[in-house]
Amino acid sequence: MFTPIKNVKVYEQVVDQIKKMVEIGELKKGDKLPSERELVSELNVSRSSIREALRSLEIIGLIECKRGEGNFIRKNFENNLFEPLHIIFMLEKSTSKDVMEVRQIIETESAALASKNIKNKDISILEDMLLKLKNCNDEKKSIDLDKKFHYKIAEMSNNFILLSIMNACSGLIDLNIKGVRDNIILSSDKKEELVKQHEKIFLALKNKDSSKAYSEMRKHMKFSNDNLLL
The missing domain is CATH 1.10.10.10 (Winged helix-like DNA-binding domain superfamily/Winged helix DNA-binding domain)
Structure with a gap:
């Protein structure tokens, strides 16, 4: 042996x-x-x-x-990259813009893949998240729902490596989402637009429209990036 x-x-x-x-x-x-x-x-x-x-x-x-x-x-390797990426982020003094660019690459592709693999139970879960997000007045809970919405899409991609990278970046992505929302909630119009974007992404996924899911997620990432840099 x-x-x-x-x-x-x-x-x-x-x-x-x-x-x-x-x-x-x-x-x-x-x-x-x-x-x-x-x-x-x-x-x-x-x-x-x-x-x-x-x-x-x-x-x-x-x-x-x-x-x-x-x-x-090990049986589970999903979080193996978590610590190394955090160390690299700190040592290289990476910025929120760097994280946003990584999110755009990962999440646009995960949305496209998820649209091809989405199941009825996934649609129900996303729809429930979206409904709660629309009716939530507690920003802390809204941030949590926002994060879960994005991680669920990555999970639906059925690509273990993509999901592992997303999980590895989770701490950075969580801070990124909070930073975006902190700026957006100052404007009721932008907060409403944020919800609409999630709705459009959801509908594209529900309709299994890969190109639409990709483009709507890309628009959402651009909107988030613009508001992160305010």
Whole structure:
């Protein structure tokens, strides 16, 4: 199953072997790894090298450690990019405009994909969100509904990578949506326009009109960007 290791940077080679086993399907989501003692024996390396390898695999999000149970290949990878993207955002001193541009790329495409995959239950969920958004007078709840509306569309895209990126950017997107709405609620006309835009996106999705869903989401992103930069 494993190949003995006798070179420098031993822990990196342990990491590479486990990653390779995942790649070729020997290890699958949810599989339990051998114990540290078993890995030491099979790989012919020190326990410290095994522990360093396991820590590295946990940091990159490939495995998870369950206390008292052992180490497992992760089942859920949706939020694996969350921390790295936040660190990059802070280190690179990215702006709200950067986040808005990323949203435009992701969400226009997710709307187009969602229109092709939308089901009756999805239509009901979005319609309920929209109705609550139209009748909500509590801005904190409105922000939450707005966010859920956008994340639901990404979920409906049925594209795991797209949804993972959206989830990874969630903290940044949440702040972005709040920033947009903080400016918009100062004007009743703009607040009404914001609701209308969500309605148009919903109707395009309901009608399974891919190009319309794309264009309406793009208009919404432009409107949001314009108001974010006020």
